[in-house]
Amino acid sequence: MTGPAAAPNHGAGAPPLLDVEQIHTFIGEFHILQGVSVQVPRGSITVLLGRNGAGKTTTLRSIMGLNPPRAGQIRFAGQSIHRLRPHQIAQRGIGYVPEKRIIFRDLTVGQNLQIAERQKGDLARKADLIFGLFPDLHRLYDLPGGHLSGGQQQMLAIARALVPDNALLLIDEPSEGLAPVLIEQMMDAIRRLSAHTTVLLVEQNFQVASRLAEHYVIIEEGATVRAGRMADLVSDKQLIKTYLGVA
Amino acid sequence: MPGYFARLTPRYRRSWALVAAYLAFLVLISLIDFGGNTAGQTLFRGLMLSMLIFLVASGLSLIFGLLDVLNFAQGAFVLVGAYIGYATYQSVELSSTYSFLAAVGAAVVSVGLLGAVIETGLIRPLYARPVFQIVLTFGLGAILLDLVQRIYGPQPKQPLAPPELFRGTFYLFGQSLSIYRLFIIGLGLVIMVAVGLLLNRTRLGIIIRAGVQDAEMVQALGINVRRVFTFVFVLGAVLAGLAGIVLVPYQGATLDLGNQFLILAIVVVVIGGMGSYEGTAVASFIVGLTRAVAEQMSLKHFDAPVLAETSILILMIVVLLVQPSGLFGREES
Numbered sequence: 001m002t003g004p005a006a007a008p009n010h011g012a013g014a015p016p017l018l019d020v021e022q023i024h025t026f027i028g029e030f031h032i033l034q035g036v037s038v039q040v041p042r043g044s045i046t047v048l049l050g051r052n053g054a055g056k057t058t059t060l061r062s063i064m065g066l067n068p069p070r071a072g073q074i075r076f077a078g079q080s081i082h083r084l085r086p087h088q089i090a091q092r093g094i095g096y097v098p099e100k101r102i103i104f105r106d107l108t109v110g111q112n113l114q115i116a117e118r119q120k121g122d123l124a125r126k127a128d129l130i131f132g133l134f135p136d137l138h139r140l141y142d143l144p145g146g147h148l149s150g151g152q153q154q155m156l157a158i159a160r161a162l163v164p165d166n167a168l169l170l171i172d173e174p175s176e177g178l179a180p181v182l183i184e185q186m187m188d189a190i191r192r193l194s195a196h197t198t199v200l201l202v203e204q205n206f207q208v209a210s211r212l213a214e215h216y217v218i219i220e221e222g223a224t225v226r227a228g229r230m231a232d233l234v235s236d237k238q239l240i241k242t243y244l245g246v247a
Numbered sequence: 248m249p250g251y252f253a254r255l256t257p258r259y260r261r262s263w264a265l266v267a268a269y270l271a272f273l274v275l276i277s278l279i280d281f282g283g284n285t286a287g288q289t290l291f292r293g294l295m296l297s298m299l300i301f302l303v304a305s306g307l308s309l310i311f312g313l314l315d316v317l318n319f320a321q322g323a324f325v326l327v328g329a330y331i332g333y334a335t336y337q338s339v340e341l342s343s344t345y346s347f348l349a350a351v352g353a354a355v356v357s358v359g360l361l362g363a364v365i366e367t368g369l370i371r372p373l374y375a376r377p378v379f380q381i382v383l384t385f386g387l388g389a390i391l392l393d394l395v396q397r398i399y400g401p402q403p404k405q406p407l408a409p410p411e412l413f414r415g416t417f418y419l420f421g422q423s424l425s426i427y428r429l430f431i432i433g434l435g436l437v438i439m440v441a442v443g444l445l446l447n448r449t450r451l452g453i454i455i456r457a458g459v460q461d462a463e464m465v466q467a468l469g470i471n472v473r474r475v476f477t478f479v480f481v482l483g484a485v486l487a488g489l490a491g492i493v494l495v496p497y498q499g500a501t502l503d504l505g506n507q508f509l510i511l512a513i514v515v516v517v518i519g520g521m522g523s524y525e526g527t528a529v530a531s532f533i534v535g536l537t538r539a540v541a542e543q544m545s546l547k548h549f550d551a552p553v554l555a556e557t558s559i560l561i562l563m564i565v566v567l568l569v570q571p572s573g574l575f576g577r578e579e580s
Contacts, residue, residue, distance in 0.1 A: 064467055090469035102464045104457040105577075111453050116468050164469065 095161030105146030297535025298435020306483025312522025322509025328491025362484025520576020
């Protein structure tokens with residue numbers, strides 16, 4: 001991939017699960033995304049990279065319909081979703097873990113999970129997976145979300161997205177504000193959950209992202225500038241320095 | 248309950264302690280200044296007023312918490328409920344109890360429908376424009392007031408006799424108290440508990456509470472939050488309409504009813520903490536009892552209810568100075 005217009009498909013010929021094509025998103029009068037393209041192969045972890053303010057979070061919000069794009073296409077599992085409302089997009093099977101790990105502080109951990117059920121019994125069916133990945137949440141089940149530490153809130157935000165059968169998880173900055181030991185735990189959990197679902201991640205910490213993701217997309221000033229396999233990016237120090245400012 | 252208090256933050260515990268101390272102070276000052284008999288009557292009236300204010304304020308608080316709309320038309324819902332209820336109660340030729348039930352039905356259904364039309368047709372397109380919503384609901388309140396005046400005339404409607412079932416008085420600690428006032432207190436308490444159970448024990452209630460904290464996140468979980476908005480707006484309107492009709496046998500129907508209760512409800516929501524149901528319930532007791540005691544006190548000492556209106560405004564200012572986010576509101580992080 002050498003240009004912003006055509007992020008390649010890395011899924012060995014299979015159509016991508018998520019195909020974002022040249023989206024343009026405005027927030028108020030600001031033209032934030034000016035041609036972002038992202039392809040997420042099924043069963044993979046793909047990471048959006050870029051400097052602060054490049055448009056990574058807005059890309060996830062555009063996919064979720066929270067900042068709907070004015071132009072461009074978003075297809076999920078082959079179907080166009082960019083004209084749907086956020087709850088309809090979520091119901092198609094996309095889970096969203098926002099940047100500020102928004103959990104409902106007045107609800108208990110259990111209620112935070114129950115509210116994500118799309119069908120009765122979702123939580124019971126997924127209990128083994130969720131509490132296997134995040135055993136602390138089982139212990140804290142009856143505690144209000146506002147009483148949890150930052151790391152526990154991040155676990156809860158990700159666990160909540162696992163309750164329904166989501167085929168794709170959009171996770172925004174999971175390591176932000178966490179202690180190194182917690183970042184390791186979080187990354188391990190994301191790696192393990194990727195066995196069950198496809199993940200599109202925004203991650204500012206390149207060291208973390210490079211160990212976790214198989215594919216990358218670099219966004220700069222609201223447009224896709226590079227995309228490819230993470231292994232290729234890791235070996236291209238010049239590219240990393242140019243776009244990410246990391247030596 | 249011990250578990251509930253154990254999980255509270257120190258600030259909430261302090262708020263509960265302040266509330267308990269203040270209510271004890273009101274009871275004590277009533278007993279000292281009015282004597283046992285009048286104190287009992289005054290506090291009983293204060294409780295009734297608390298419940299009426301709660302019916303209006305709970306809707307205002309829920310609507311503000313979830314939709315971020317300070318609904319200035321909430322007072323007009325009380326007015327419409329009172330006049331439609333009044334007209335129905337007067338015109339239905341059944342026994343007084345059945346006529347009253349018909350009046351309650353007519354008031355809550357018509358105000359509920361009015362709320363649904365306003366929310367879906369007028370407020371929904373303005374969700375992203377809070378200032379426009381304020382202007383809109385303020386204007387709606389004025390239009391509804393004008394409509395009521397044109398339909399029912401400017402003259403105040405005298406109180407109608409309470410339904411047979413709730414007429415007369417009963418005796419408690421040697422004092423004669425109105426059964427109809429007891430009915431209003433009971434109704435308010437039942438609704439307070441019912442809405443509390445709805446919010447805490449049902450999936451819909453959990454969604455509402457989550458939406459109060461972050462409606463966008465609720466949508467991102469796959470929940471059609473607009474339907475929840477409509478439900479809450481209609482619920483708020485219905486409770487205000489109910490307050491309107493139950494007022495009819497107590498004080499009749501007058502055109503200033505809406506504004507009277509809107510101001511009290513806003514004070515309650517501010518004192519309790521914007522968007523906090525628990526705070527609204529507690530603040531309703533504080534405001535209702537304060538108003539009743541201040542009214543009685545000023546009648547006794549100044550021969551005019553001069554303190555009644557100002558007392559709750561002073562109370563609100565004091566609470567805001569001590570705790571700017573209200574007694575049970577969340578502090579901005």
